Amino acid sequence: MNISLSINEETVKRLDAIAAKLDRTRSWVATEAMEQYLSYHEWFVRSVEEALADADAGIGMVPHEQVMQEMDARIERLKQRL
Numbered sequence: 001m002n003i004s005l006s007i008n009e010e011t012v013k014r015l016d017a018i019a020a021k022l023d024r025t026r027s028w029v030a031t032e033a034m035e036q037y038l039s040y041h042e043w044f045v046r047s048v049e050e051a052l053a054d055a056d057a058g059i060g061m062v063p064h065e066q067v068m069q070e071m072d073a074r075i076e077r078l079k080q081r082l
Contacts, residue, residue, distance in 0.1 A: 015030060
């Protein structure tokens with residue numbers, strides 16, 4: 001399948017430079033870049049959705065008061081070192 005994109009001149013220059021260094025076509029580099037971009041963002045969105053579901057279920061959550069107590073204790077230990 002073919003698609004058409006508008007890409008600024010600087011990005012095309014970068015694309016062509018990488019294609020030349022890899023001895024690949026511009027199309028191959030652009031397709032590879034989009035595949036990597038999409039894979040990363042699919043993983044990221046999936047991870048966020050899973051984390052939100054865990055948070056909604058109360059899984060892996062630490063109460064704010066506990067976090068504050070631990071931070072206060074760390075601050076006091078650091079003050080004692082000074």
